[in-house]
Amino acid sequence: MRVAIDSGGTFTDCVYLSADGEVKVLKVFSTPADPGKAVLDAVKEVAVSSISPEVRHGTTVGTNAILERKGARVAFVTTAGFEDTIAIGRQARTSLYDWFRSPLPPVVPKGLRFGVAERVSAEGEILRSPSAESLASLREAIADSGAESVAISLLFSFTNPQNEQAVAEALKPLGLPVSVSHQILPEFREFERGSTVVTNAYLAPKVSTYLNRLETEIGNAFQAGTVDVMQSSGGIIAASIAAEEPVRTVLSGPAGGVIGAYRLAQLAGFAKIIAFDMGGTSTDVSLMDAAEGGPRTTSDSVVSEMPISVPMLDIHTVGAGGGSIARFDQGGALRVGPESAGSLPGPICYGKGSLPTVTDANLTLGRLDPDLFLGGKIRLDDARTLQLMDASRGPLESAEQFAAGVVLLAETAMEKAIRVISIERGYDPREFTLVSFGGAGPLHACSMARSLRIPRVFVPRMPGALSALGILMADTVRDYSRTVMLNVTDDTSLAASFSELEQRALDELLASGSTGDLKRSIDLRYAGQGYELSVPFGKRHLDDFHALHQKRYGYSNVETAVEVVNVRVRVTVPNAPVHLATQTSVPGDGAQAILKMRRMYFDGAWHDSTVYQRELLRAGDTFSGPALIAEYSSTTVLPPRCTALVDIYGNLVIEVDAA
Structure with missing residues (x-):
């Protein structure tokens, strides 16, 4: 039995395949003090003890440890x-004009x-190896530090991991988790690179303890069972690998939503989408x-001021959610978030x-039905x-006016x-479809689409659990990289570098008894630049680089030498x-x-608005707003001048009138 679970701040979502192959969903309240409890409760509710569940997990344990600064x-x-x-x-200032902003203290x-006395040249030559005495002294100092x-x-x-391997070997007797950069990020x-490996070490004790305990509890509750974990890059890895490289799981849950949104949008025929997960x-x-x-x-993400350079899906996050708290500040201005009520105490x-x-605020505006929440x-x-x-409306005239202001501020942050x-990266949002999911996303999608001039909103089946569905759909993925610093025309050296990585990949595949597809890509830059762009490797990679540079930065120069960085x-x-499952589409009005x-x-x-039960809608049904579409995992609000169509997969395709 395949089960996918996404742990959120308020709910833990579970999507599973029933015995007849039907996709089903379950939502339980999250247990922030012990995230594994909600996961185990969900698995126990959908599976019987006589089976061996294949559990796939999108976890926030690493994310929360970083955000709350509660790592090792x-x-x-x-x-x-x-x-x-x-x-x-890098001495980069994220808030250039905030003179009083203090950066978060470094986690180390x-x-x-x-420091250890050693040196490797940029070409990989060992100029100085660490002495036995210096390594013994280092080991003693770390033992006394309480690390x-x-x-x-x-x-x-x-370029040459020999000295790093020697240091790691010398520290083994300490019995501590050791993260080494040539394994985590050989770039x-x-x-x-240092920040990424520090983040990995910062998360390793907490994440490995959590995953090991979860595997044990699932094994005890069922005849057997496996646990895999969603990576930030959009692929699945074994829990044992995630425990050793937890830095790859920092955006675990959101990555599931991106994969789910893309897969379902492709099925429905939408090629250009903006995923919106609230x-x-x-x-x-x-x-x-x-x-x-x-x-x-992307390989240049920053999470809570900690640069992380392992591959992650390109996801932009803001602190606005259904649990975001509204308040008036000292100057009397209304503020929403980033503080959240979470699941306890909750809204x-x-x-x-x-x-x-x-x-x-949505309940006050009638956009949630109190009797239909969670089915x-x-x-x-x-x-x-x-x-x-x-009582909280302050100087505003009514609770409705206060609620409308709260919703407007939240939507402005998300817009x-x-x-x-989109716009800041050279894309016109009017050419895209807004794919809305998450428990709160469909409440706000149409209003936001109208403000952004996005013509269409796509609300997939089970929107409140789409991240879990994406985790269920995801493939197993492993990423390998290496810095090379070559001229783009040096085909021989490029081939040798790729062969080295591919051999490592094939060895791991052979050890796991799997077969897979290998894809090559390279990071390119113009000579003299300090940043690079990644493009697929092939016959057109140079043309693709020039085109991408033109789109991203507004210019390209085909006469300038191009360097391969990674x-x-x-x-x-x-x-x-x-x-x-699909249905035959028959025109109807959803009555x-x-x-x-x-x-x-x-x-x-x-x-006056119509309330629809989404599970009773049929393919081909078309109806207009104002309407509220209630279902187990979420609620969709259809404002005036919006029209919804149910497609053959049960998705809602909403045309938004910009007027």
Whole structure:
């Protein structure tokens, strides 16, 4: 039995294949104090003890450890004289005009940075090996430091890892997790490489303990079972690998949403999409074009001021979600987020919270039906919500006006995120379809699409659990890379570099008994540049680079020499496909799915609106707003001047009138 689970800030979503192959969904409240409890509860609810579940997991354990600065105490080992590189960084200021902004303190304090006397040249020649005495002294110093994990990143170890291997071997007797840069990230730029390996070491104890415990508990609850983990790059890896390289799981859950959005949009015939995933605590957006290879990865991500250079899907995140708390600041201005009510205490309407949130605002505006939340499993407390929203409205005239302001501010923050990944990168959002999912996404999608002039909204089946569905659909993926610094015309050296990576990949495939597809890519730049662009390797990679540079930066120069910076190999092992049921499309008006009428607030006035049960809609049904479409995992709001069509997969295709 295949089960995919995505742990969110408010809900833990479970998507699974039933005995007859049907895709089903379950949502349970997350347990932030013990995330594994919600995961295990969900698996136990959908599986029987006599089977061996194949569990795929999108985890936020690593993400939360970074955001909350609750990782391990890390000892950082580098070449003597470069101990402070990890703190100096690039001296880039994220808020150029904020004179009073203080950066977060480095996760490795001064007393935990250690230098070792060694040196490797840029060409890989060993100029000085660490002595036995210096290694013994280093081992003793780290033992006395109280470190819980070790990160090793020596200069130019990506050209020759011999000295780094010697240091790691010398520290083995300490019994601590050791992360080495030539395994985690064998690429140049010592700050980014050091930061990435430090992040890995920072997460390793917590993530490995969590995954090992989860595997044990699933093994105890069932006859047997396997646990795989979603990577930030959009592929699955075994839990044992994720435990050793947890830095690859930092965007685990959001990556599942991107994969799910792309796969379902492709089935429905949409090639150019913007994925919009709004959950309880944050919103993730990503732009994809099938003509450009679909989901795109980046190797220069920053998470909570920590640069991470392993491949990640290109996802932009903002702190706006259904649980984002609304308040008036000292100057009397209304603010929304980034603080979130989470699952405990949660929004007011869940019964335990007392601070107004975006979810409470939607309920106040009639855009959530209190009797239909989670398929009726939970009744939202609308009376208490209205009372506390009215008490929190400050100088505004009514609770409705306050709620409308809260929704507007949240949508403005999310619209800005979409502008960042589209307009600021040379893409016209009017050419794309907005794919909306997450528990809260479909509540806001049409309004945001109208503001951005996006003509169409696509709400997939089970939108509140699409990230889990994407995890279920994802293939197993491994990424390999190496810095080479070659002229783009040096075919012989390029071939040798690719062969080395591919041999490593094939060896790992052979050891696991798998077969997979290998794809090559290269990072290119014009001579003299300090940044590069990644393109697929092949007959047209040089032309592709010039075209991408033109699109990204507004110019290209075919006369300038081009350098190869990194070579990359991605291995994809296709997993068994997930077949989604289809219906025959028959024109209809959705009358069979109408539950009742209710009033919803739009543009400063209340409107009589139709409430539909999404599970009762049929392929070919077409209807217009204002309407509310309720289902188990989410709620879709159809404002006035919007028209929805149900396609053969049960997806909602909504045409948005920009007027």
